[in-house]
Amino acid sequence: MPTVYANRFAGERRAVYTLYNAGYRTARGELLRVPRTEGMRCTDAFTGKEIPLVGEDGTATVTMALGPHEVGCIVVEKR
Numbered sequence: 001m002p003t004v005y006a007n008r009f010a011g012e013r014r015a016v017y018t019l020y021n022a023g024y025r026t027a028r029g030e031l032l033r034v035p036r037t038e039g040m041r042c043t044d045a046f047t048g049k050e051i052p053l054v055g056e057d058g059t060a061t062v063t064m065a066l067g068p069h070e071v072g073c074i075v076v077e078k079r
Contacts, residue, residue, distance in 0.1 A: 001027045004066060016045070017062075019072035028065045036060040037078050045073035 003023030009016045015034070021027045034042075036055040042062060043050055051074065053060040066072050 001029070001031055003027060004031050006032055014075055014077040017074045017076065019066055019074065021066040021068060021070050024068050026065055026067050030061045030063050031066060031072075032062040032074065033059045034062065034076055039079035041077045041079065043075045043077070045075050 001021075003021055004027050005020045005022060007018045009018075017032060017034070019031060034053075036053070036059050040053070040060065041050065042053050042060070044064075051062055051064060053062065055061065062074060064072070
């Protein structure tokens with residue numbers, strides 16, 4: 001998404017991604033691609049809800065909606 005910006009803060013077993021939609025419309029769809037590992041889990045840090053990941057070729061895609069000028073925070077954990 002051209003109006004969505006992301007930052008990654010990585011640790012040994014988890015990574016935190018912050019997202020910002022700089023656009024004036026809701027960004028919906030594939031907002032982020034992350035390296036895929038077996039048994040990984042992705043959670044919305046604000047709601048605590050798990051985000052399903054769809055993956056192929058070693059990457060996983062985070063699909064969600066982010067409102068205009070809204071921020072998001074995603075935690076990706078390796079098991």
